[in-house]
Amino acid sequence: MADTSALDTPTDISSNAAKTVAQALNGILADSYALYLKTKNFHWHVSGPHFRDYHLMLDEQASAILATTDVIAERVRKTGNTTLRSIGDIARHQTIKDNDADFVKPEDMLKELRDDNLKLVEALREAKDIADAAKDNGTSAVIDEWTDAAEQRAWFLFEAANKG
Incomplete structure (x- = not known):
């Protein structure tokens, strides 16, 4: 077994509380990657009369989702824990379902992504409660930003x- 003590980031959060925060964040990280890839998939495969608008919106949303992944992983490390390491690790932790269909109607794409973003909001709210219980103010504060961003994506998808 490898010595992982070099990864023991110092933190004032109790070990059990930090581990619970990290577990919640790793789930959000896995779902963020799953949502990113699904959004890019739909971006690549959208068709129809609103192609340009949907194509551009989905690309913007995918970029925004991907931009959060590094911050999420770094929050896990700041709690003294380790984060996801591979596509397999993501698959083991994700709750957002993949969509491997050969064809999805544009309106179904938007509805599915809306629902997925709202599912992510639920997970973020749960993680905020966990961070607050652990007195992890840094994680709690940044979760507010991620929640607002996911709510905005869901709103845009709903309206579109x-x-x-």
């Missing part, structure tokens, strides 16, 4: 799919 709205036929009213």
Whole structure:
């Protein structure tokens, strides 16, 4: 077994509390990667009369999701824990389902991504409660930003799919 003591980042958060925060964040990280890839998949495969608008919106959203992944992983490390290491590790932790369909109607893409972003919001709210219980103010504060961003993506996807 390898000596991982070099990765023991100092923190004032109790070991058990930090581990719980890290577990929640690693789940969010896995879901963020799953959501990123699904958003890019739909970006690459969207078609129809709103192609340009959807294509650009999905690309913007994918970029925003990917931008959070490094910050999430670094929060895990700041709690004295380790984070995801591979695609397999992501698959073991993700709760957002992949979509491997050959064809998905654009309106179904938008609805699925909206629901996935709202699922991520739920996980973020749970993680915030865990961070607050651990007195991890840094994680709690940044989760607010991630929650707002996911809510905004869900709102844009809802409005884009709205036929009213």
